[in-house]
Amino acid sequence: xxxxxxxxxxxxxxxxxxxxxxxxxxxxxxxxxxxxxxxxxxxxxxxxxxxxxxxxxxxxxxxxxxxxxxxxxxxxxxxxxxxxxxxxxxxxxxxxxxxxxxxxxxxxxxxxxxxxxxxxxxxxxxxxxxxxxxxxxxxxxxxxxxxxxxxxxxx
Amino acid sequence: xxxxxxxxxxxxxxxxxxxxxxxxxxxxxxxxxxxxxxxxxxxxxxxxxxxxxxxxxxxxxxxxxxxxxxxxxxxxxxxxxxxxxxxxxxxxxxxxxxxxxxxxxxxxxxxxxxxxxxxxxxxxxxxxxxxxxxxxxxxxxxxxxxxxxxxxxxx
Numbered sequence: 001x002x003x004x005x006x007x008x009x010x011x012x013x014x015x016x017x018x019x020x021x022x023x024x025x026x027x028x029x030x031x032x033x034x035x036x037x038x039x040x041x042x043x044x045x046x047x048x049x050x051x052x053x054x055x056x057x058x059x060x061x062x063x064x065x066x067x068x069x070x071x072x073x074x075x076x077x078x079x080x081x082x083x084x085x086x087x088x089x090x091x092x093x094x095x096x097x098x099x100x101x102x103x104x105x106x107x108x109x110x111x112x113x114x115x116x117x118x119x120x121x122x123x124x125x126x127x128x129x130x131x132x133x134x135x136x137x138x139x140x141x142x143x144x145x146x147x148x149x150x151x152x153x154x155x
Numbered sequence: 156x157x158x159x160x161x162x163x164x165x166x167x168x169x170x171x172x173x174x175x176x177x178x179x180x181x182x183x184x185x186x187x188x189x190x191x192x193x194x195x196x197x198x199x200x201x202x203x204x205x206x207x208x209x210x211x212x213x214x215x216x217x218x219x220x221x222x223x224x225x226x227x228x229x230x231x232x233x234x235x236x237x238x239x240x241x242x243x244x245x246x247x248x249x250x251x252x253x254x255x256x257x258x259x260x261x262x263x264x265x266x267x268x269x270x271x272x273x274x275x276x277x278x279x280x281x282x283x284x285x286x287x288x289x290x291x292x293x294x295x296x297x298x299x300x301x302x303x304x305x306x307x308x309x310x
Contacts, residue, residue, distance in 0.1 A: 006289055013297035017304050024297035044308040047223045048214055049246040055205050068202045078297050080288065083275055084242025089284065090271045091204040091239060097286040100294040109298035110309070116245045120238055121276050129244065131252040133235065134161055139255040142168035142179035142233050143264035149172050153199040154265070 005030060005076045006100045013053070013078035016040035024109070027057035027077045029070065029094075036073060037061035053077065054085035058092045068155060069093045079106050082113040083120050160185060160231045161255045168208070168233035171195035179264070182212035182232045184225065184249075191228065192216035208232065209240035213247045223310060224248045234261050237268040238275050 005028055012026035023041030030036060039056030043049055054077055061070055070092045079101040081089060089097060103113045124131040146152065160183055167181035178196030185191060194212030198204055209232055216225055225247045234256040236244060244252060258268045279286040301307065 002287075002289060003291065006291060007293065010291070010293050010296055014300045017297060017300045017307070021304070021307055023310065024301035026297070043223050043246075043310050047217045047221060049217065049223050049225075049248075049310075050205065050210050050213060050243045052246075058205060059203055062202045062204065066202060068198050068204050070204075078294075080279070080286075082242055082246075084239050084246060086275055087237055087239025087242060087271055088205045090274065091198075091207075091237075093204075094284060097284060098289055099286070100289060100291055101298070102288055105295060105298065109301060116242055117275070119245065120241055120272070124235070129249060129252060131235075131254070132157075133257055134157060134253055134255060136158065136161060136165070136255055138162065138165050139233075140260060141165055142172060142181070143256070143260065145169045145172045146179035146264060149176070152172070152176055155178065155198050155204075 001033065002076070002098050005035075005074075006078075006098055009076045009078050010100055012038060012040060016053075020045055023053075023111070025053040025078050027053040027075060029057045029061040029073050029075050031065075031070075031073045037064050050084065052082065052085050054081050055088050058088055058094075062092070071095065074098070079103075079111075080113070082106075082111075083116050156188065157231070157253050160190075160229075161233075161253055164231045164233050165255055167193060167195060171208075175200055178208075178266070180208040180233050182208040182230060184212045184216040184228050184230050186220075186225075186228045192219050205239065207237065207240050209236050210243050213243055213249075217247070226250065229253070234258075234266075235268070237261075238271050 025041040037060035042051035180196040192215035197206035232254040
């Protein structure tokens with residue numbers, strides 16, 4: 001069953017490059033073995049660097065189910081999720097992930113997710129993109145406002 | 156100057172909780188010291204777990220500038236970016252990042268980005284969300300289709 005869903009995901013990724021001229025990636029989200037939503041890489045078509053296949057599939061599934069959590073859902077991806085998509089999978093509370101290529105296959109094809117995996121593990125000040133923590137006296141104001149906010153929706 | 160932009164970002168994050176009932180986070184993207192776009196946390200309002208402040212600011216800035224890369228842009232965030240947003244920052248080619256709280260401040264307020272940072276560093280099979288690589292004979296088909304695709308836009 002997982003193999004069949006992955007094969008369908010791979011076909012969608014091939015179609016993504018051929019029809020939409022998008023990146024060679026696709027994802028499918030299922031619940032109870034039914035497809036809830038699909039996603040293809042729309043980075044260049046949508047001018048959105050966050051529009052990876054997994055992110056698009058998560059957004060589409062949430063919209064379909066009218067929720068911001070996908071607790072009972074399984075994600076199939078044509079390739080191992082990059083750190084951005086992996087983060088999105090955790091925030092969406094996806095139950096399980098299957099993928100058909102890994103980050104090294106992606107690197108050979110020119111998509112260097114490995115580089116970002118390495119960068120994320122570093123301290124902020126050691127990364128290639130300089131990142132600086134400037135602590136201000138009002139830094140915690142947003143969290144204090146959140147703590148005292150009534151009717152908030154935790155997520 | 157960086158302090159002033161961060162202070163503005165913090166104010167926007169406070170407003171996010173009070174007016175939009177969203178999470179206590181905001182981000183601002185600048186180019187040549189001019190604000191190009193802002194973003195607040197829209198996870199619960201939009202039913203989109205990927206709608207963190209930094210992701211929203213990146214999407215808005217790309218839409219504003221009609222591009223999928225923000226090479227000359229600086230991102231100010233009320234809090235250290237989570238791994239998803241950090242990945243998005245790399246894919247968007249942001250030049251520099253400043254933030255006012257760190258991941259430990261966020262954890263104290265109930266936002267456990269630290270957990271996701273720890274998970275990302277693990278091997279796929281050791282993570283809390285089970286992730287499985289199933290290599291199929293057609294796994295590389297999308298990358299092969301990409302290699303031979305004419306008129307593609309690399310990203």
